[in-house]
Amino acid sequence: xxxxxxxxxxxxxxxxxxxxxxxxxxxxxxxxxxxxxxxxxxxxxxxxxxxxxxxxxxxxxxxx
Amino acid sequence: xxxxxxxxxxxxxxxxxxxxxxxxxxxxxxxxxxxxxxxxxxxxxxxxxxxxxxxxxxxxxxxxxxxxxxxxxxxxxxxxxxxxxxxxxxxxxxxxxxxxxxxxxxxxxxxxxxxxxxxxxxxxxxxxxxxxxxxxxxxxxxxxxxxxxxxxxxxxxxxxxxxxxxxxxxxxxxxxxxxxxxxxxxxxxxxxxxxxxxxxxxxxxxxxxxxxxxxxxxxxxxxxxxxxxxxxxxxxxxxxxxxxxxxxxxxxxxxxxxxxxxxxxxxxxxxxxxxxxxxxxxxxxxxxxxxxxxxxxxxxxxxxxxxxxxxxxxxxxxxxxxxxxxxxxxxxxxxxxxxxxxxxxxxxxxxxxxxxxxxxxxxxxxxxxxxxxxxxxxxxxxxxxxxxxxx
Ligand SMILES: Cc1cc2nc3c(=O)[nH]c(=O)nc-3n(C[C@H](O)[C@H](O)[C@H](O)COP(=O)(O)OP(=O)(O)OC[C@H]3O[C@@H](n4cnc5c(N)ncnc54)[C@H](O)[C@@H]3O)c2cc1C
Ligand code: SF4
Numbered sequence: 001x002x003x004x005x006x007x008x009x010x011x012x013x014x015x016x017x018x019x020x021x022x023x024x025x026x027x028x029x030x031x032x033x034x035x036x037x038x039x040x041x042x043x044x045x046x047x048x049x050x051x052x053x054x055x056x057x058x059x060x061x062x063x064x
Numbered sequence: 065x066x067x068x069x070x071x072x073x074x075x076x077x078x079x080x081x082x083x084x085x086x087x088x089x090x091x092x093x094x095x096x097x098x099x100x101x102x103x104x105x106x107x108x109x110x111x112x113x114x115x116x117x118x119x120x121x122x123x124x125x126x127x128x129x130x131x132x133x134x135x136x137x138x139x140x141x142x143x144x145x146x147x148x149x150x151x152x153x154x155x156x157x158x159x160x161x162x163x164x165x166x167x168x169x170x171x172x173x174x175x176x177x178x179x180x181x182x183x184x185x186x187x188x189x190x191x192x193x194x195x196x197x198x199x200x201x202x203x204x205x206x207x208x209x210x211x212x213x214x215x216x217x218x219x220x221x222x223x224x225x226x227x228x229x230x231x232x233x234x235x236x237x238x239x240x241x242x243x244x245x246x247x248x249x250x251x252x253x254x255x256x257x258x259x260x261x262x263x264x265x266x267x268x269x270x271x272x273x274x275x276x277x278x279x280x281x282x283x284x285x286x287x288x289x290x291x292x293x294x295x296x297x298x299x300x301x302x303x304x305x306x307x308x309x310x311x312x313x314x315x316x317x318x319x320x321x322x323x324x325x326x327x328x329x330x331x332x333x334x335x336x337x338x339x340x341x342x343x344x345x346x347x348x349x350x351x352x353x354x355x356x357x358x359x360x361x362x363x364x365x366x367x368x369x370x371x372x373x374x375x376x377x378x379x380x381x382x383x384x385x386x387x388x389x390x391x392x393x394x395x396x397x398x399x400x401x402x403x404x405x406x407x408x409x410x411x412x413x414x415x416x417x418x419x420x421x422x423x424x425x426x427x428x429x430x431x432x433x434x435x436x437x438x439x440x441x442x443x444x445x446x447x448x449x450x451x452x453x454x455x
Contacts, residue, residue, distance in 0.1 A: 009122075011107070011376055012383060014428050015347055026428040030383070048086055052079055052354055055346040057105060057125045 002038050002064050003047060007031055009058040016054055020046035024059075032058060065165045065361065066091040069154050071144045072170030072296075073097025075105070075346060076327025078125055079353030080168045081136055087361050093136040094162055096154070098143040101188055102131065107346050109191040110215040111378050115222060116195060120188055144171075147303035149320050166360045169300070169311055169325040170353060173293035173344060178207065180269035182287035185212060197286040200224030205274045205284035207266045209236035211377045213290035214253065218379040221256050228259040228282055230266055230274065241386070241422055242396040245410055248403045248424075249379070256380055293344065295329045310342040315368040317356045324356035335370045336441060337389045337419065347374045372439050382406055385431055388420030388438035397448045399434075401426060409434065413444040 003023065012030025016023075023043055025033040039047050044061075051059045068084060070077045073095050081095050097103070104123040112118040131138065139156070146155035153161040175184035183194045194216070198204060204220045206213045209231035217227045233239075237246040250260055265277040273284035297307045305319050306312035310331030313319045317332055325331075327349040331342040343352075351371050359366040377384045393412040401408035401424075409430060412420035418441070421434035437447050 011378075012385070012428065013347060013374060013376060014432060015374070017428070017432075028427055030385075030428045049354075052082055052086070053347065053350050055075075055105075055107070055350060060127075060130075 001044060001047075002062050003034055003036070004060040004062055005032055005034055006058045006060075009056045011056045011058075013055050016050040016059060019050040019053055023047055024050065038064075065089070067094075067164050068092070068166040068168070068360070069094045069096065069162055069164040070168045070170060071096045071154060072172055072327065072329070073099070073103050073138070073140060074170070074172055074327070075103075075125070075349035076172070076329075076353040076356075077168070077170035078103045079350040080170060080326055080357040081134055081353075083354040083357035084361065085134060087358060089361055091165075093134070094139060094164075095134075095136045096139045096142055096144050096156065096162075098141065098157075099187060100141040102126075102128075102140065104188060105346075106186070109188065110185055110212055111219065113188075113191050114185075114195050114198070114216060114219045120192070123188065144299050147300050147305065147323075149304050149323065152322070165322060167323045168353070168356050168360065169305075169319065169323065169329060170327045170349075170356075171296040171299070171329050173295050173328045175289065176292045176294055178266060178269050178289050178291065180275075182207070182269035182274075182289040184289055185216060186293075194286070194288060198223045198225050202226070202285045203228070203273075203283065205230060205282055205287045206290060207269075207274060207287065208290040208292070209233075209250070209253075209260070209262075210240070210290060210292070211237070211375075213288065214249065214379055215377060216288050216290065217253060217258050218256065221258060222380075226259075227257075228261065228284065229253060230264050230276075230282065231260070231262045232265050234263050236260070236262065239391060241390055242393060242410070242412070244396060244398075244403060245422060248406060248408075249382075249384070252380055252382060252406060293328070295331075295342070297329065315370075316359045316366045317352065317369050318359065318366075322360070324360050326352040326356040330356075332369060334389070335368045336372075336439075337414075339389065339392070341389070343373050345373055345375045372435055374435075382424050384422065384424050386420060386422040387431065387435040388412065388418075389414070390420040390422065393419055395444070397444075399448050400430065411437075411444070411448055416444055417441045418444050418447050 311325035395413040407425040
């Protein structure tokens with residue numbers, strides 16, 4: 001599983017960071033930064049939660 | 065549970081439906097929405113879409129394949145007209161009754177209107193209609209200087225329109241963010257050439273502009289009415305659900321046995337702030353949809369819904385972000401930056417606790433630390449310490 005971001009859509013809410021600290025971070029403007037493009041199995045639940053909670057639909061989890 | 069119906073196919077309804085599947089629900093799932101469009105996002109309507117930076121296809125919340133993967137009976141362009149909680153059925157506008165074992169109500173809100181009409185801004189179609197009227201040199205009157213009206217005013221200025229912002233209160237947004245911060249935001253509009261008129265009450269919208277209560281006509285080519293919203297609960301009349309400025313829920317978001325509510329339409333008592341509230345924030349819609357879905361599926365392990373509310377707004381080059389429950393606050397302290405420069409962090413006190421934080425133009429880490437203080441209900445005095453400039 002691979003994480004895809006649409007950073008143009010990101011509104012800098014930081015919800016993804018609160019949900020999956022090891023996978024997402026924010027730059028100085030608050031825009032999402034990907035720390036792990038292919039998160040491990042133990043992180044997938046958190047990433048799915050981040051996809052669901054992102055208020056801008058900027059995160060997507062895709063099968064490789 | 066074999067049949068679940070979700071009414072309202074927007075942020076909250078979609079989050080609920082997706083959560084049901086993620087949590088392993090494999091039964092029948094019906095998602096009903098009265099708008100013809102596939103689920104789309106509203107915040108860009110008053111920002112990128114109105115500014116013509118994005119076209120409607122950029123607003124869809126999920127790709128078609130993600131919607132297909134949901135394996136739901138998606139009834140778009142279909143209104144739910146009644147709920148029978150005894151028979152456990154939802155009546156649709158085409159006369160069919162959809163039976164349910166579990167129901168999630170996520171029908172959101174609609175704009176309040178004024179006599180005479182004018183534009184409102186809630187749906188994609190509303191935004192496209194308003195956008196068509198915003199050409200350079202045209203005059204837009206915006207009634208209501210809340211976040212929605214303020215964002216539209218900022219975009220219209222960017223498009224070269226003359227803008228008059230009309231607000232009944234003496235300081236815009238004072239009850240939401242406090243007088244001091246409200247004044248900072250309104251100064252930004254004035255500096256960008258918006259005519260701000262506070263303390264005025266609008267009686268009606270006319271073809272020539274806006275008629276004030278004292279009879280004065282404020283001339284305008286287009287008028288946007290942004291004076292708050294009303295929960296979409298009419299279809300629940302006679303269902304036995306408690307309704308009163310929203311669907312009344314318990315702390316688990318349950319409104320009746322097997323019936324939950326989520327998003328802008330849901331009213332519940334927040335366990336952390338002990339206040340009955342209804343939140344019209346985009347993040348809350350998703351979080352609440354998820355929480356309602358989980359509680360519906362796991363009756364034995366329900367959790368009270370106790371989020372730290374989060375809100376953002378974009379106006380000119382300002383990104384405004386807020387965590388917590390600012391409404392009803394008693395004091396505001398600026399703990400970083402400078403109001404005049406429009407880069408600051410303001411911390412809100414209710415009782416002796418930190419109840420909220422609002423930041424403009426500051427790094428995410430700074431705000432996140434204060435979010436923690438809100439989540440813990442940290443004592444205000446020791447948190448703001450001696451650094452706070454009290455206002
Ligand atoms: C222009 C605009 C800008 C915004 N900007 C921000 C922002 O910057 N930050 C922020 O945090 N929030 C913002 N918001 C608020 C945010 O968009 C809402 O909180 C969010 O959309 C709520 O989602 P919801 O699913 O609860 O309700 P809604 O999005 O209102 O969805 C409810 C859906 O149910 C449908 N429906 C209603 N009645 C029925 C029925 N009887 N049968 C079937 N379907 C029905 C409605 O047509 C609608 O599609 C903004 C809102 C608007 C309108
Ligand atoms: S949750 Fe979404 S909008 Fe918020 S920072 Fe992460 S990617 Fe951006």
